[in-house]
Amino acid sequence: xxxxxxxxTYKYSTGTAYEKTALSDVCLTIPDGQFIGIIGHTGSGKSxxxxxxxxxxxxxxxxxxxxxxxxxxxxxxMKDLRTQVGMVFQYPEHQLFETTVFEDVSFxxxxxxxxxxDVDLRAYEALSSVGIPQEVCDSSPFELSGGxxxxxxxxxxxxxxxxxxxxxxPTAGLDPKGRDEILDLIQETHRRSGNTVILVSHSMExxxxxxxxxxxMDGGKVKYDDTPxxxxxxxxxxxxxxxxxPQVTYLMKELKEAGWPVKSSVTTVSEARDEIIKALKK
Amino acid sequence: xxxxxxxxQYYPADSKIHSLDPRVKxxxxxxxxxxxxxxxxxxxxxxxxxxxxxxxxxxxxxxxYIMRGLHSIIILLIFAAAFNIFLTPGIPIFTIWKLNVTKxxxxxxxxxxxxxIYLIAGTSLMTLTTTPNALTDGLEKxxxxxxxxxxxxxxxxxxxxxxxxxxxxxxEETDKIMKAQMARGADxxxxxxxxxxxxxxxxxxxxxxxxxxxxxxxxxAMEARCYHGGEGRTKMKPLKYQKGDAVAYxxxxxxxxxxxxxxxxxxxxx
Ligand SMILES: Nc1ncnc2c1ncn2[C@@H]1O[C@H](COP(=O)(O)OP(=O)(O)OP(=O)(O)O)[C@@H](O)[C@H]1O
Ligand SMILES: [Mg+2]
Numbered sequence: 001x002x003x004x005x006x007x008x009t010y011k012y013s014t015g016t017a018y019e020k021t022a023l024s025d026v027c028l029t030i031p032d033g034q035f036i037g038i039i040g041h042t043g044s045g046k047s048x049x050x051x052x053x054x055x056x057x058x059x060x061x062x063x064x065x066x067x068x069x070x071x072x073x074x075x076x077x078m079k080d081l082r083t084q085v086g087m088v089f090q091y092p093e094h095q096l097f098e099t100t101v102f103e104d105v106s107f108x109x110x111x112x113x114x115x116x117x118d119v120d121l122r123a124y125e126a127l128s129s130v131g132i133p134q135e136v137c138d139s140s141p142f143e144l145s146g147g148x149x150x151x152x153x154x155x156x157x158x159x160x161x162x163x164x165x166x167x168x169x170p171t172a173g174l175d176p177k178g179r180d181e182i183l184d185l186i187q188e189t190h191r192r193s194g195n196t197v198i199l200v201s202h203s204m205e206x207x208x209x210x211x212x213x214x215x216x217m218d219g220g221k222v223k224y225d226d227t228p229x230x231x232x233x234x235x236x237x238x239x240x241x242x243x244x245x246p247q248v249t250y251l252m253k254e255l256k257e258a259g260w261p262v263k264s265s266v267t268t269v270s271e272a273r274d275e276i277i278k279a280l281k282k
Numbered sequence: 283x284x285x286x287x288x289x290x291q292y293y294p295a296d297s298k299i300h301s302l303d304p305r306v307k308x309x310x311x312x313x314x315x316x317x318x319x320x321x322x323x324x325x326x327x328x329x330x331x332x333x334x335x336x337x338x339x340x341x342x343x344x345x346x347y348i349m350r351g352l353h354s355i356i357i358l359l360i361f362a363a364a365f366n367i368f369l370t371p372g373i374p375i376f377t378i379w380k381l382n383v384t385k386x387x388x389x390x391x392x393x394x395x396x397x398x399i400y401l402i403a404g405t406s407l408m409t410l411t412t413t414p415n416a417l418t419d420g421l422e423k424x425x426x427x428x429x430x431x432x433x434x435x436x437x438x439x440x441x442x443x444x445x446x447x448x449x450x451x452x453x454e455e456t457d458k459i460m461k462a463q464m465a466r467g468a469d470x471x472x473x474x475x476x477x478x479x480x481x482x483x484x485x486x487x488x489x490x491x492x493x494x495x496x497x498x499x500x501x502x503a504m505e506a507r508c509y510h511g512g513e514g515r516t517k518m519k520p521l522k523y524q525k526g527d528a529v530a531y532x533x534x535x536x537x538x539x540x541x542x543x544x545x546x547x548x549x550x551x552x
Contacts (some may be wrong), residue, residue, distance in 0.1 A: 017293055056461045079467065087465040094455075095462035097487035105483065111467025142491065156466060 323466025436512025
């Protein structure tokens with residue numbers, strides 16, 4: 001189900017003294033099955049952009065096509081779009097409300113109109129995949145730790161099995177192990193089901209090692225849209241807009257400048273390791 | 283949708299009215315409201331209209347902003363006007379289906395409408411040109427004599443400014459939670475009243491939880507920074523009268539005198 005953004009502009013608080021253009025003239029095509037990373041400085045419009053993809057914000061100008069249909073058409077079924085494009089918000093733990101963890105995760109599948117058996121099955125699967133132990137399932141979501149709440153909230157969206165999964169900084173505030181676990185889980189779901197994943201992140205390392213394509217936002221505009229390798233080649237320009245390349249890219253560049261026969265366009269640690277071993281063997 | 287709420291909304295602009303001391307604006311609003319209820323003849327209302335228009339123009343706040351507050355009371359206005367027109371006893375002008383429309387009725391409806399509209403316009407103008415903080419500062423200072431009879435003026439002012447400060451935060455939070463639940467397929471718009479009320483649970487529970495969490499956090503943060511109530515507390519920006527405030531007081535006195543004189547003159551003529 002490809003998503004096409006056609007010259008999308010969005011302004012907050014239109015018609016008031018606080019009008020603010022958060023997106024200006026964004027054109028993007030999101031084909032099926034890609035793992036996309038969105039990076040950008042604070043306030044560059046990342047959250048605003050992703051909230052358009054499931055119709056939570058309506059573009060001030062321009063339109064969005066989902067599967068060839070204009071989502072702002074009167075006849076378009078918005079509820080259907082929202083069940084197919086799942087979204088994990090920045091700090092999703094603030095949306096928990098049910099009496100038990102299990103009930104909370106069931107909320108999404110229930111709204112999809114699935115029979116009770118399927119709802120339970122999905123909730124159970126989602127909870128175990130995010131690593132929530134079974135004995136926690138019947139406790140109140142408000143008694144959990146911050147990281148556990150985050151996992152439950154993510155499970156709540158995973159249980160809906162969306163064709164397009166959007167995650168707005170899902171790992172902010174988690175410890176390194178928890179972060180890797182969640183990202184690995186997302187990657188595995190992506191590999192297994194072939195869904196589209198859009199990951200908004202501040203961490204260049206995360207983005208470089210998981211995604212196939214990076215969209216760089218700056219001041220509400222798309223600045224770069226390419227593979228991680230190509231995007232991080234322009235690390236100088238990235239630094240100008242408050243971003244950076246992954247640490248290993250800098251390391252490899254310095255090694256190269258010191259005369260080592262290595263490629264400098266490396267973006268992940270494992271690639272760097274291979275390059276260095278190769279260079280040592282020469 | 284939620285952003286249409288205008289209570290305590292401030293319109294930033296650089297005008298003579300904005301830079302007035304909040305105490306002046308509070309007193310002026312009070313005098314203005316009293317004057318509105320003192321008068322009911324054409325000349326006085328004309329005088330008040332001119333004064334109000336002059337202040338609106340000086341404030342540089344767009345007219346549509348000031349009138350936005352009227353949306354919420356328009357139905358109330360229509361009802362009140364209808365009751366006034368049909369139910370005021372007096373000389374009937376014509377009759378619609380057993381209901382007498384009287385001259386007095388039309389007059390009192392018109393006066394009432396004008397009063398209400400002017401009341402909203404005047405008070406909105408005050409909140410639009412004064413930040414909530416300045417407003418509570420002004421109130422605290424104006425009411426400080428009440429301290430002598432053991433009214434906790436500082437605490438009341440502090441609660442008020444926190445409450446005002448939290449309105450936009452809670453609106454934003456509601457917006458956020460609503461979006462998050464809509465993304466999970468929640469439906470806040472359709473269905474019967476009972477269904478709608480039930481559908482509000484996923485919105486209200488997280489909202490209350492977060493409001494309590496915020497209140498708790500704020501109390502802790504204030505204590506951690508040694509807040510201990512109003513006693514011996516000084517201000518970073520104490521209120522000080524400027525030249526413009528003196529001018530404003532003079533104009534206010536002139537306004538009050540004008541209203542009273544017009545009232546006396548018209549009373550003696552009629
Ligand atoms: N509800 C809102 N009302 C008004 N302006 C807003 C609102 N939300 C965001 N903005 C503004 O829109 C711009 C883009 O915000 P957005 O939340 O999309 O940024 P972001 O890239 O997600 O930032 P971050 O990395 O901090 O999450 C910002 O300048 C912000 O001030
Ligand atoms: Mg964001």
